[in-house]
Amino acid sequence: MLHPWFLILIALAYVGLLFTIAWIGDRKWIARDHRKVQAVIYSLSLAVYCTSWTFYGAVGSAATTGWGFLPIYIGPALLMLVGIDLIRRIAVSSRDQRITSIADFIAYRYGRSHTIAVLVTVAAVIGSVPYIALQLKGITTSIEVIGKSTGFAAPLSGNLPLYLALGLALFAILFGTRNMDASEHHRGLMWAIAFESLVKLLAFLAIGLFVIFGVFNGFADVAETVRSNREYQALFSPWRLPEGFGIQMVLAMAAILCLPRQFHVAIVEFRDSSELNLARWLFPAYLAVFAILVVPIALAGLTTFSGQDVNPDTYVLAIPIAFDQSALTVLAFLGGFSAATGMVIVATVALAIMVSNDIVMPLMLRSGFAGNHGQADLSQTLLRVRRVSILAITLVAFLYYHAIEAGVPLASIGLLSFSAAAQFAPAMLIGLYWRGASRQGAIAGLSLGVSAWLVLLLLPSFQLDSVLPLSLAGLSFNQGALYSLLVNAAAVVLVSLFFPDMGPASENEPTDAEPSGLITLGELESTIARFLGMQRTRDALATHLEADEPEPASLATPSTIQFGERLLAGSIGSASARTVLTTALHHQGLGPEAVLDLLNRTSQAVQFNRELLESTLDNMSQGVAVVDKDLRLVGWNRRYIEMMDYPEGVVHLGQPVEDLIRFNASRGLIGEGDDEAETQKRLEHLRSGVPYRLERSWTDGRVMEIQGNPLPGGGYVTTFTDISRFKAIENELQLINETLEQRVQQRTAELRDALEDVEEAREVAETANQSKTRFLAGASHDLLQPMNAARLFVSILRQQQEPEGEQARLVMRIDRSLTAAEELLTALLDISKLDSGMYNPEPEVIAVTELFEQLRRRFKPLASNHELELRVHTANRIIFSDRNLLYRILQNFLANAIRYTEKGGVLLGCQVRGDALKISVWDTGVGIEKAEEKAIFQEFHRLDYAQRLDDKGLGLGLAICERITRMLGHRMSLRSRVGHGSCFSVWVPLARQSMLNHKNTPQAIPGEVSRLEDLAVLCVDNEPDILEGMQMLLERWGCTVMLAEDLQQATRQIQLHGTPGLVLMDFHLSDQSNGLDVMEYLQQLTKTPLPAIIITADRSPQLEEQVRKRKFGLLRKPIKPAALRALMTNTLKNQ
Template sequence: MLNPWSLILIALAYMSLLFAIAWTGDKKRIAKDHRVVQAIIYSLSLAVYCTSWTFYGAVGSAATTGWGYLPIYIGPALLFLLGFDLIRRIAVSSREQRITSIADYIAYRYGRSHTIAVLVTLAAVIGSVPYIALQLKGIMTGIEVISRSTGAAVPLSGNLPLYLALALALFAILFGTRNMDASEHHRGLMWAIALESVVKMMAFLAIGLFVIFGVFNGFADVAETVRANQEFSDLFSPWRLPEGFGVQLILAMAAILCLPRQFHVAVVEFRDVRELKIARWIFPAYLLVFAILVMPISLAGLTQFSGLDVNPDTYVLALPIAFDQPSLTVLAFLGGFSAATGMVIVATVALAIMVSNDIVMPLLLRSGMTRRHGHADLSKTLLRVRRVSMLSITLLAYLYYQVIQAGVPLASIGLLSFSAAAQFAPAMLIGLYWRRANRNGAITGLSIGVTTWFFLLLLPSFVDGGPITAFLPDISFNQGAMLSLLLNAAAIVLVSLLMPEEQAPADGGATGLEQNGLITLGELEKTVGRFLGLQNTQEALATHLGTVDPEPSSLATPATIQFGERLLAGSIGSASARTVLTTALHHRGLGPEAVLELLNRTSEAVQFNRELLESTLDNMSQGVAVVDKDLRLVGWNRRYLELMGYPDDTVHLGQPIEELIRLNAERGLLGDEDLPAGIRKRIDHLRSGAPYRYERPWLDGKVMEIEGNPLPGGGYVTTFTDITHFKDIERELQEINETLEQRVQQRTLELREAIQDVEEARQSAEAANRSKTRFLAAASHDLLQPMNAARLFVSILRQQQKPKGEQARLVMRVDRSLTAAEELLNALLDISKLDSGMYDPEPGVIAVTELFEQLRRRFKPLAANRNLKLRVHPIDGFIFSDRNLLYRIIQNFLANAIRYTEKGGVMLGCRIRGQQLRISVWDTGVGIDSIDEQSIFQEFHRLDYAQRLDEKGLGLGLAICDRIARMLNHEIDLKSRPGHGSCFSVTVPLASQEMLAEQILPDTTPGESSRLEDLVVLCIDNEPDILEGMEMLLQRWGCTVLLACNQLDAAQQVKEKGAPDLVLVDYHLSDQSNGIDVMEHLDRLLGTRLPAIVITADRSTELEEKVRRQLYALLRKPIRPAALRALMTNTMKNLKA
């Protein structure tokens, strides 16, 4: 039969076991290098969340509200499953900054604000003390229930809660303040908490299974009981959630990170992301077991104790007692005892760190105690402060326990603490994701939120009726909780927007930052050592600097100052650490603003460099692993893990490299070497500090190149490069080399054949091209020669005879026929040359006004003949193109516009578009259907209406324009509307200032043409008709004409008549000589160089270059008299210049 004293003895024995586990964990560091075990310990330590509320109170809540107990289990599980990245981000950044508490974390985000740290600490203490008192109540409730069942009185009934509180405080002091670095992991304490989590789970699971299979007949019977009882069906209906379910879900999600004890175990005790990944699944599964078993236990209690005065919060203990299960009763008591004591111990440790770092320590710094004690070691004093804080917090909880009303449910007290901790969530989350949130907003939000919580939630829990309640608003708990959170978040956002904080000057301006080396290593060591302990500080700085004996007089670098601040932050919090370093630097000559700027700059610089290094390493193609002087793994990149192919959760920070070498040996990566000898050889090599490099077969047939080099301060960096691809190439090269001679002969033969085929193809292509060129030249010469002669005779006939009537009409028709034939031949030749690439554009600067004026003069008479009005609108600017080719495009546009416009007019204009000029020709003609807009640019394509208008043409003009535009990289555009007209445009680049500066534009001012009278001209052509026509034309201009059919005749004329003033020579002569050869002969004969105009139908660029090199003028057939006269005038003018 159980009695109260036996319970006390069992509790004492259990506490002794916890003490032994914690002591062993601290001293022996149980499984310190076993990753999976450490991850499980971390996951189970998170279950300190399951307090006496979740052990006892959840069943009581289910019995009264149905599903009202679920939020406390679902909320944390959802956050771990869905908000894992948030937890990871907070945990990783806190580890890097050596954060010691939730107050430290929030203060660090807002510029290490001491005010925020104090606010969070006070709110945490006020909100946690009722929760700690709740645990004392839970333990006492368990003892009282068992005592009532035996009829015995509770031993030490008046003082037992006090003794219990003192015992728990003693446990927390022994294992929570073993060293000053609060950010250091309390391994022993976490082992004890993990054991308590196992006991909680075993107890609750045992009770649940007993109820399901002992009280009920399995899960089916539990479900049937619910269906058979209307009250139970209504209570646990899936469509009926109790009031405030959503609010409590939000509070529970916030509590898992914001409760001081939860932040401590989840963040401060966090070591590695892989532990968090395992906890992501273990912790929700742990909560799921509790959530599943709560309902059957509450149903059993409601069924068993129906009509009896049994508190639902005690069903977990009352059921084993009712069914006479003493062993299960003891287990249930130990489960509740574990739930309560684990929470009290961890919460006390976490709160004591916050109180000592953020309240007591700043008061000591301001009181001048640190200056009065000079450089004395203050670490022991601070440890005493922390221990006194633990005792004080526990006693406060005991006092609150004394005023708790006996009938207050456990769940209501737990929710009260949850809502207090939730006030930290807005500052945490908004500060994490919104960079504009500032200290003013956080202070205001926290103040409003905590004040609202105090008046709406905490104060009503003390007073039930009485005069003070008249001044309190009549709202529910859920409404008050949500109102406080909303006001908190809104205040942070609004105040941050309305009161933005000024940033420190980016350049350091007159802040004195140029003296950022004012503190020496020795002074930094003494400053940090006073709080952390001199020996611990010396070891930490030596590791950081990579030297055992750093020079004390050396100036500390920004990175070292940042490291010292982080060491201090791990002991006294980030806000106090900033205060200590600010004081030290201020005494060395820096002003307060400069000190803060220096520390902020240092923080940012170190953070940036670290992130840059991590990013660089993770994006390398090589695997990198770094070990320290103790041969422990301290750094690696993602590629290293991929190349090594390690199983998940194998590699962790601080892992002895010997473990990984042994793992590699077990996987066969050391070859045929003896395992112990191979491992020892590699460890000895690393210790020797000698560099090495070798290649080794690796996993999956790969080949790895491994290169190691010692670090200056001790340690080793090793790189792993996958060289499989290079080895494959090397092997292929070796195979190729073995049969190289045979392959060389074979390839040589194939190469010769290929070269011969290419040469034959090249020769064929060149021959075809030469044939085509000869054909074009011959066609040009032979076809255009008679037309040229006819053109000259018609011109003379019209000038001399002045034909009238029928004779005039015949002459006009002959002229038109010749013109049509010339245009046809020229178009065909142009198409052929454009397609063969024989044109070589000569772009240059063109004056727009001159170009438009030339077009106006030519086409205005044509437009007037058709009763059309031609309007020309140039701009005063310059473009860059081939003048002749561009002229041909616009000329064709204008000719087509005049030809196919019956009434109205034609306009030539332009508009600047960016760095280009869009030249357009508008007409009021018949227009073009959209289906014909592409086809009109094809050869020999004419539209139906062109034939109806009886306009002559072959449909080659636009095809030539399109080819010229593509050759010049100009864009042609067409817009047309049938019945209204068309607009053809060409877009040409504007001439830049550099082009204008480099090219001298031709003088566009018309001058008086040189007179040709009395000019002696020698005409050389193998066609008599051409010579006759030329003679008649030149004589009308007042020239004296000498005629020659070949080189011999020309030489004879020169000998008899002397040197002519100008020579007009055809390039292609019948005696297989050419005009340039004849000119060279005449120059040698006369001993002087004669000016000449070479006349030809050949439009090849080669001929043009050849004529230009001889400094002769070039005139292409068919000859137009006006063009010939202008060229002769210009040639003679240049000779006189």
């Protein structure tokens, strides 16, 4: 037994699946751009035409009127099969002009008229509201039918349609208003709609097959049922078509193009003709499946529920319920749900684009809202308008749903919307095929047609026909629809004849002002960027102009202005785009007439360019032939005819290229072998669309280079080049080179042997370097491990002893000795890594003021302790270097200056020297003798004066600075006078303008320190001594400590004591695993992103990058307690 809540859960899960499919469809890694896949998706998306009317209402219509359901299937199928050229013409034109909606298309035909765009938009919204309400009615009715059959009331009482409307609006907002450009393809949304079309087809097919082979005994039994019942014979007699069959078929044909959602999927989402080629057959076949199954399902409902009060519109659901087919009932519900949701989503997206572009945008422009914002980016504002429009339209449809009577058939509501959309057909079709159709005629036709629809069709749907004159109150729906279309078409024709367009219209008053200037590329870019965003506009203009950075001060050409207008039209519609550019040009000094003349002359420029192209082709030395996707000749030049020596009259436009290939084969121009086989091989090559290049020797001695390339929209272009003279020269050169061939081979063999020796030596060197790298990593870990443990224990002892105690002094000495050993080992490892090339500098832009301030804060207290004055003279300059390595150089300079200066002071300053900044550190110390200036940069070299001062330095600092400077490509210098002081300098390149984008924004450091009391900390290290020291240190800080030597013990600790608040993880563990792998396992075990600090002696940048990607802290060994506590606090603060 199916509970209504179960159906709602299924519906929610299904919507979640649609979200997933739409998300996947928007991903770049999906092969959605494959032409065959896209053509299938396009064809299936057209089936958004099949709504809950076709899913539920068609069966109800068949049960009550017989063949009354057929027009909605025959009309679109006929248009696809017979009128495909009309659809292709509209689609290609709309794609090229970046048309966004049917209102945009009709307005564009009539001079981008705002009035027409508004009329179409308002009529489309009013006409679509009943159709959207129909979908809400279909879903709600299906849930009520299932709930009634099971004895459960429909959930959420009367609010179910509201929640449904809000949910569908949310889906449409998420996947239909992600980009400002409405002419872009909503791939994810189309994927979801195509999937829904498959679900509809599968559900209806399953119900139909169940009826034919479950309720009846096959098609013969269905036919026998009709023959044996007079009522059914009369209902489904092939000679008895219901009233209005013809007008309803016309309405359905118009709907496939004029319904906003159908125009969107068929025209706006169109890419190339291959999609229409498949859709021409696939979409009618889709409709045929539905049409064939409607009658059997209607018969099953009539026979099963004879004498019962069952609404025929619910037969699709009632039949599986009556036969206790729960799975089939759920499938039928999902089919109807798909039919309804697909229509609502696409319709609201299409209508929102029309409202935004054709109503809101013009109001913004005319009210000054857009103009008063200067260069403000309005794209997000317009996106919000579209989202609000979707929500508003859906809610109005919900109100209409409550306003109509519960018993109104679904078919009548659908036909009401069809007849509203059909009012766009006269202006669209007459404007396409009759150049005399005028703007005034289109406005008159739309106004009268929509008014007639309101009076004759919409008011009666609300039972308000009593307010109509008696002569109109008795009209049937079919009569009202016919009369409204006739009035519409007649008005378009007659008013166009009496009030023809006299040229490009302007809504501004004419002026005699002479043009004083044109718009620059920068001004055009800023105008468009307000609606599309600066980056997207800049990229589009750069692609159009084939320049990375177009010159803003250059004047925009007419073709560039036309491109900008099309670019704008894709986002705000053609009418608003023309207004925006008209305003921009007018502000540059052009009068209204000159502005419109300039914009309209761009089309003449395109025609001139086409003629120029033809002239250019005729004067080329190469022969050129172009075939279309149907392999028919559509273009060639005079040289092609001459080279191929075609007789007069052989070549003509539209000629199958197969005829030309056979003609050439008969003359021996396609090579030896069977002529038929060679002909088919070339045709297959053209069909495959693969580029090729070959040389062919003809019987008259000429050598031709033939090169073919596919065209983006289908077709092939082939060029023929006579290379006979070049081939003759090539043969002569070949004879000359034959004598050199032997010597070249000999030298090649010698060179090969030498290269093999070099390669072998290189491999040996690389192996040695890798061994050295592994040794350094191992040394870093093994040597620093015991020091790390000793450091932890010394830290604990220092906290336990009294400051004046003898043991405290011993501990202090041990600490100093450990510090010296650590510094010595770290310096030796740094020198080794610098010499082996293990460091990879990461240069970035650095603000000098920021760098100097860091150094001042670091060394000001140290200078004060030595009773010295530290002065810093900075400059507002930007340099380009590795921040950490440069800081280390300057840190060493300052530390040495303070160490070897007894009185006076230290100065840190900088000077610009060409394209570099010279950063210097001056001191008033003892100075350095000339003979010592080179020696001080050698390892372990210390001055005699330093030894007299009992300096504890290692003599490695300047050696490291020299290596870092060399690695960075900087220059370092020294000037010194004994007894007066020294000056160490480093030259750092100034940052160029192109580097400023690399500047990193400094991150703020939290000012508060989190408390560590009661923090559960898991320590993982393979050294028991280190674990013991860590436990004693952390417990003094108030932490609860868990200890583990490997993954198994760590897992056990978590299972016994719960998830820790922080993990201190050694990187190198004894079981050949590393700390990052262990952390990944522990996070999977706890199912939480555990905060962690990785502790290691490995200083490789590769490890640092791995830790950074996982967002862990990183602490180098040996551990300093203050650094550990600070990093623990910072890690916890960042969670």
